[in-house]
Amino acid sequence: MQKFKPAPETYQYVARELGVATADLRMVACHLWDIIGAQAAGCIGVFVTRPNNALLPAAGLPNPDIVVGGLGELANQLAAPS
Numbered sequence: 001m002q003k004f005k006p007a008p009e010t011y012q013y014v015a016r017e018l019g020v021a022t023a024d025l026r027m028v029a030c031h032l033w034d035i036i037g038a039q040a041a042g043c044i045g046v047f048v049t050r051p052n053n054a055l056l057p058a059a060g061l062p063n064p065d066i067v068v069g070g071l072g073e074l075a076n077q078l079a080a081p082s
Contacts (some may be wrong), residue, residue, distance in 0.1 A: 006037025026066075028074065032056075035064050046074060 015022040027038030028046040030053055035045035039062055047055055047064035048071065055067055068074045 006040055008041040011038060011041035011043055028071075032058060032061075032064070036061055039065070048074065 011022055011025060015025055018025075022042040023044070025038070025043040026046050027035055027043050028048060029035050030048045030050050032047065032055070035047055036058075039045040044066065045062075045064040046066040046068065049055060049067065049069050055064070066074070066077070068077065
């Protein structure tokens, strides 16, 4: 049987193949539902805003862990010392 997102096994498989913990994975998307599925599996959710695609509140659902205005901004955050 195949598994598809947001099945937790999908994210666990990726983590296992990369040799990292699921919590080390980042789902980067401009679609809130993709991010919510990844967060439910234990990943960090990164929402990339785009013109006409602002982050809207979703009642009862988690907010993304990180919100950026573009991939350049995300790259700068990831490259910055902790």
